Amino acid sequence: MHRQRGLTDEQVVEMYRYMLLARKLDERLWLLNRAGKIPFTISCQGQEGIQVGAAFALDREKDWICPYYRDLALVLAFGQTVRDNMLAAFAKAEDPNSGGRQMPGHYGDTRYRILSGSSPVTTQVLHAVGIAYAGKLEQKDFVVLTSCGEGSSNQGDWHEACNFAGVHQLPVVFMVENNQYAISVPLEKQVAGENIAARANGYGFPGIQVDGNDPLAVYQAVKEAVDRARSGNGPTLIEAITYRLLPHSSDDDDRSYRSNEEVEMAKKKDGLLVFRNYLLENKLWTEQQDQELLAQIMEEINEATAYAEAAPHPNPTDLYKHVYV
Amino acid sequence: MPMMSYIDAVTTALREEMERDERVFILGEDVGKRGGVFRATAGLYEQFGEARVLDTPLTESAIVGVAIGAAAYGMRPVAEIQFADFIFPATNQIISEAAKLYYRSNGTWKCPLVIRAPYGGGVHGALYHSQSVEKIFAGVPGLQIVMPSTPYDVKGLLKSAIRSDNPILFFEHKRCYRLIKDEVPQEDYTIPIGKADLKREGSDVTVITYGLPVHLTLEAAKDLEKEGISTHVLDLRTLVPLDREAVVEAAVKTGKVLVIHEDNKTGGFGGEVVATIAEEALFDLDAPIQRLCGPDVPAMPYNPILEKEFMLNKDKIANAIRELAEF
Numbered sequence: 231m232h233r234q235r236g237l238t239d240e241q242v243v244e245m246y247r248y249m250l251l252a253r254k255l256d257e258r259l260w261l262l263n264r265a266g267k268i269p270f271t272i273s274c275q276g277q278e279g280i281q282v283g284a285a286f287a288l289d290r291e292k293d294w295i296c297p298y299y300r301d302l303a304l305v306l307a308f309g310q311t312v313r314d315n316m317l318a319a320f321a322k323a324e325d326p327n328s329g330g331r332q333m334p335g336h337y338g339d340t341r342y343r344i345l346s347g348s349s350p351v352t353t354q355v356l357h358a359v360g361i362a363y364a365g366k367l368e369q370k371d372f373v374v375l376t377s378c379g380e381g382s383s384n385q386g387d388w389h390e391a392c393n394f395a396g397v398h399q400l401p402v403v404f405m406v407e408n409n410q411y412a413i414s415v416p417l418e419k420q421v422a423g424e425n426i427a428a429r430a431n432g433y434g435f436p437g438i439q440v441d442g443n444d445p446l447a448v449y450q451a452v453k454e455a456v457d458r459a460r461s462g463n464g465p466t467l468i469e470a471i472t473y474r475l476l477p478h479s480s481d482d483d484d485r486s487y488r489s490n491e492e493v494e495m496a497k498k499k500d501g502l503l504v505f506r507n508y509l510l511e512n513k514l515w516t517e518q519q520d521q522e523l524l525a526q527i528m529e530e531i532n533e534a535t536a537y538a539e540a541a542p543h544p545n546p547t548d549l550y551k552h553v554y555v
Numbered sequence: 556m557p558m559m560s561y562i563d564a565v566t567t568a569l570r571e572e573m574e575r576d577e578r579v580f581i582l583g584e585d586v587g588k589r590g591g592v593f594r595a596t597a598g599l600y601e602q603f604g605e606a607r608v609l610d611t612p613l614t615e616s617a618i619v620g621v622a623i624g625a626a627a628y629g630m631r632p633v634a635e636i637q638f639a640d641f642i643f644p645a646t647n648q649i650i651s652e653a654a655k656l657y658y659r660s661n662g663t664w665k666c667p668l669v670i671r672a673p674y675g676g677g678v679h680g681a682l683y684h685s686q687s688v689e690k691i692f693a694g695v696p697g698l699q700i701v702m703p704s705t706p707y708d709v710k711g712l713l714k715s716a717i718r719s720d721n722p723i724l725f726f727e728h729k730r731c732y733r734l735i736k737d738e739v740p741q742e743d744y745t746i747p748i749g750k751a752d753l754k755r756e757g758s759d760v761t762v763i764t765y766g767l768p769v770h771l772t773l774e775a776a777k778d779l780e781k782e783g784i785s786t787h788v789l790d791l792r793t794l795v796p797l798d799r800e801a802v803v804e805a806a807v808k809t810g811k812v813l814v815i816h817e818d819n820k821t822g823g824f825g826g827e828v829v830a831t832i833a834e835e836a837l838f839d840l841d842a843p844i845q846r847l848c849g850p851d852v853p854a855m856p857y858n859p860i861l862e863k864e865f866m867l868n869k870d871k872i873a874n875a876i877r878e879l880a881e882f
C-alpha cells in the first residue's frame with residue numbers, strides 16, 4: 231500500500247519511528263507535569279500520524295512550516311530533537327524556540343524554517359501566506375504548510391489567509407487537524423456544516439478530507455497538495471480527521487465534557503497502533519525491533535530530561551534582551 | 556532644492572527605497588493600479604509591477620499578517636492601511652505578532668516591517684476617517700512609532716523605517732498631505748528614528764508636540780512673538796522610542812511646558828511626555844505642565860461646526876501658550 235503511494239519500506243519505518251518518538255516524549259511531558267517538574271504541557275497524542283504523514287510529504291530541506299501547539303511530531307520530523315523540546319518544557323536558556331520565554335508548544339526554529347508562533351490561534355496562517363508570497367517574489371519553489379485545529383478554523387485570520395492565498399494562487403497547504411474538540415466544545419457546536427474541507431470551495435481551491443489516523447492517507451493527500459503548490463497551481467486545504475486522546479492541556483479536565491467510553495472507543499483507532507499493526511502485518515517490522523526502538527527512544531528521552539533539568543536558566547537580565555534589533 | 560508636498564515625500568521615499576532594495580515591496584488596498592486612495596503610491600505600480608505593488612483583498616489583518624510572514628522570511632514589506640481608523644482589524648497581528656516576534660524567538664526571527672497609515676482629522680472625514688490611533692500602540696514595547704510633520708522628515712524617516720529591522724508604525728497626518736510643502740533634497744538621506752527636532756528657539760513657553768499641531772504651533776508662535784511671548788517648539792517626530800533627552804532639555808529651557816496633540820487627552824501620548832518631565836525635571840519648572848489635546852469624546856463628528864470644535868487650531872494653541880506665559 232505504501233509503495234503505491236510512493237513511499238519506501240525504509241521511509242514508512244522512519245515515519246513510525248517519529249510517531250513513536252513523539253508519543254513517548256509527549257507521555258514523558260505529562261509525567262513531568264504531574265510530578266510538578268514542569269508547569270504546563272499540551273499534547274499531540276492521537277495526531278502524530280497526521281503530522282508525520284504531512285512532514286514526509288514536504289521537502290524537509292527547503293519547505294517551510296508555520297505549525298500550531300500540537301505539532302510536536304511535525305517539528306521532530308522537521309529536525310528538532312527531543313532535547314530541544316525538553317529544554318522548552320523546562321523553559322531553559324538553551325531552548326532553541328524561545329530561550330525559555332514561551333510556553334512549551336510554541337515552536338520556532340530558524341534552522342529548520344519553522345516560523346515562531348504565538349498563542350492567539352491562526353495568526354500563523356497569515357504568516358504562512360506571507361512567506362509563500364515572499365517565495366513567489368523571489369521565484370523560489372518552496373511550499374509552506376500551516377496547521378491549526380478545527381475550532382481555530384473559525385477565526386477571521388484563517389479565512390483571510392485562505393482567501394489571500396486563493397486569490398494569488400500561492401504555494402500553501404492549509405492543514406486542519408480536526409480532533410473533534412476545541413477544548414470542551416465539540417465539532418457540531420464549532421463548525422457550521424461540520425465539514426471544514428468544504429470551506430475551500432469558497433476560496434477557489436481544493437479541500438480534501440482525509441483519515442487522520444492513517445499516516446499513509448495523510449501523506450498521499452498532502453503530497454498531492456504539495457505537488458500542486460510547487461507546480462504553481464495554488465493552495466489546498468487538508469482536513470485530517472482524528473480524535474484528541476488526552477485533555478486539551480495539562481490544565482484541563484476532560485471528564486467534565488466527554489465520556490470515558492467515547493475516549494476509549496477512540497483509543498482503539500489510535501493512529502499509532504493502527505500504523506504499528508500495518509508494519510507488523512506487512513512484515514516490515516517485528517515485535518523485537520519494536521522493543522529495541524522503544525528502549526532506544528526511552529534512553530534518548532531520559533538523557534534529554536536529565537540534560538534539560540540540569541541546564542541553566544536564563545539570567546534575570548535576559549528579560550531586557552531582544553526588544554528591538 | 557525642489558519644493559515637495561508631504562505626500563510626494565512619501566511617494567519619493569518609497570520609490571527610492573524600492574529602487575535601492577529589491578526586497579522592498581508594498582501591499583495594501585488600492586495601492587496598485589489606483590496608486591492609493593490618497594495617491595501615496597502613485598506611479599509605483601507602473602514602475603515596479605503588480606507583484607511589488609500589491610493590491611490585496613480588503614482585509615487588514617491579512618495585509619499585516621502576510622507582511623509579517625514576508626518580513627520574517629527576509630523581505631522588507633511596507634504595508635499600507637488605507638485609514639488609520641481601519642487598523643483595528645489588524646491590531647492582533649500588530650500587537651501579538653509584529654511587536655513580539657523578535658522577543659519571543661529570543662532574537663532569532665526579525666520583523667522588518669513598516670505599516671503606513673494616514674491619520675488625523677480636519678478633512679471632513681467624520682468619526683471613522685479622522686482618528687488618531689497612536690495611543691493604542693504607544694504602550695506596546697517591540698513597536699516603534701514615527702509621526703513626521705514635514706516633507707523633509709517624511710522622506711528621511713520613511714527611509715530609515717524601511718531600512719530598520721524593527722516593526723514600525725509610520726503615521727502620516729492626512730491633513731498635511733497636500734497642505735504642507737517643504738524643500739526636500741534630491742539626494743538620498745535618512746533621519747535617525749528616535750530623535751526629536753527643535754523647530755524654534757524660545758524663552759517663555761515650551762511646546763512639545765508632533766504631527767499637524769507642529770505647524771499650527773509655529774503659526775501661533777509667530778503671532779505671539781508680536782505680543783512679546785517667545786515660544787520654544789519641539790517636534791517629537793518619533794513617539795517610540797521617545798527622545799527623552801530632548802524633551803527634558805526643552806522643558807528646562809523655559810520651565811513652562813505645554814504638550815499638544817490631536818489624539819484625545821485621556822491616555823494620550825502627552826501623558827507620557829508629562830510624566831517624563833515630572834520624573835526628570837520637576838524642580839526646573841515654573842508652572843504646572845499643561846496639555847492641549849483632542850477632547851475626550853469617542854471621535855470627530857462630520858458636522859463642520861463640531862469638527863472645528865474638536866480640532867486644534869492656531870487660536871486655541873495661542874491662547875494656551877498665552878495663559879501659560881502669564882502664569
Ligand SMILES: Cc1ncc(C[n+]2csc(CCOP(=O)(O)OP(=O)(O)O)c2C)c(N)n1
Nearest residue numbers: 300349350351379380381382409411412413
Ligand atoms: C484567539 C484565541 N482565542 C482563544 C484561545 C484559547 N484557546 C487555546 S486552544 C483553544 C481551542 C482550540 O481548539 P482547536 O482549534 O480545535 O484546536 P485543538 O486544541 O483541538 O487542537 C482555545 C479556545 C487562543 N489561544 N486564541
Ligand SMILES: [Mg+2]
Nearest residue numbers: 379380411412
Ligand atoms: Mg480541535
